C-alpha cells in the first residue's frame with residue numbers, strides 16, 4: 001500500500017534542519033527496501049508568518065510498504081534521534097496518511113497553508129478525520145506543516161533541489177565550497193538552475209550561513225541538471241549525504257491569490273491590483289513606502305531596503321501607474337497602518353508624472369510667487385505682478401517600463417519565482433517517479449578523504 005508521511009518542524013532557530021532529519025528517514029526506508037513513488041517533497045509554507053521556523057519547510061515522503069505501523073515507529077525514532085527536541089527549540093510532528101487517493105479537502109487545506117494562517121487545531125482535525133497516525137513533540141505546531149505537506153500535490157508547477165549535507169563534525173565550521181566552481185556551474189547550467197549566485201553582490205547563494213547541516217543546495221528544473229551541476233562543483237569537504245527533492249520553491253505559489261482589501265488578514269500572502277495613489281517616500285533606513293488604490297480602498301505598500309533592485313523601481317513609480325503588487329500583510333500596529341510587504345511589482349501601465357510650477361516673470365525671467373489661490377502671481381525680484389497668471393504643470397515622462405520586477409536575487413524568498421523561470425513552468429502532469437541517482441549516503445565518509453562524489457557514481 002502507498003503511504004504518505006509528513007514531517008515538519010524538526011529544525012529550530014538555532015540549528016538543525018527538517019530536511020536533514022528527513023534525509024536520515026529516507027536512508028532508513030531505503031535500507032528497508034521501501035519503494036518511493038515520488039521524490040521526497042520539500043514544501044515551503046506561507047513565508048509571511050512571523051512565528052515560522054527558519055525556512056518554513058515541511059517534507060512529505062511517499063512510498064509503498066506492507067508494514068505502515070512499524071515504518072511509522074521507525075520514522076518517529078529517527079526524528080527524535082536527529083532533531084533538536086533536546087534543546088527544547090524544535091516542535092516536530094510526524095503524520096502518516098495511508099491510501100492512494102488524496103482527499104480533495106486535504107488538498108485545499110494544504111493550499112491554504114501557503115497563503116493563510118492556519119492553526120494546529122485545524123490541522124489535527126483534518127488528520128483525525130482521515131485516520132492519520134500522528135506524533136508530535138513540544139508545542140505541537142509542527143503538525144500544521146506535516147499535514148500540509150502530505151496534501152500538497154505539486155501537480156502544477158514545481159522545481160527540484162539537490163540538498164547536500166555535511167559531516168556532523170563539520171557543522172558550524174566554514175563551508176568548503178569553491179566559489180569559482182559555483183559561478184562556473186551557474187554558467188554551464190543556466191537557465192536550468194537558479195539562484196546559485198548573486199552577480200551584483202558577488203555572493204554565492206547555494207550555501208547557507210549558520211551552523212545547520214546543509215552544505216549546499218542547488219535548485220533547478222530537473223534532477224539530471226542538478227546532478228550535472230554537482231559534478232561541476234568543487235567541494236573541499238566530504239559530502240555526508242545528498243537528496244534530490246521535488247519542491248514548490250521558485251514557483252511563486254504563495255502569491256497566486258488576490259488579497260481582499262476589505263479584510264487584509266494579518267500575515268496572509270497574495271497580490272493586489274490597483275493604481276499608485278501617492279508619490280513614493282523614502283524613509284530612514286532607505287525603505288520605500290507608497291499607497292495603492294484598489295477598489296476605492298487605499299493600502300500602504302512597503303519595499304524594504306534589502307530588496308535592492310525592487311526598491312530602485314519602487315521610488316520611480318508615478319501616481320496613476322497601474323500595477324500589481326505581490327506580498328504579505330503586515331498587520332496594523334501602534335506606529336503604522338496595515339502594510340503590504342512587497343515581494344514583487346508588476347507594472348501593467350505607466351502614466352507620465354507631473355509637477356506644478358510657478359510661472360516665470362515676463363520681465364526678468366525669474367520664478368514668481370503666488371498671491372494666493374486664483375489671485376495670480378508677483379515677482380519678488382522686479383516687483384511686477386499679473387493677476388491672470390496660473391500655475392503651470394510640467395509633464396515628467398515615466399521613469400519605469402512596464403514589466404515584472406523582483407527583489408535582488410539574494411533577497412528573494414524560497415518561493416519567489418525568478419524571472420528566468422517564466423516560460424519554464426511545468427504543467428499538470430503525472431507524478432514523476434524517482435529514478436537514477438536521487439540520494440547518496442556515504443557509508444564511511446571518514447575513509448573517503450575529500451569528495452566522495454565523482455561523476456562516475458552519478459551515472
Ligand SMILES: [Zn+2]
Pocket residue numbers: 361362363364365366379380381382383384
Ligand atoms: Zn521679475
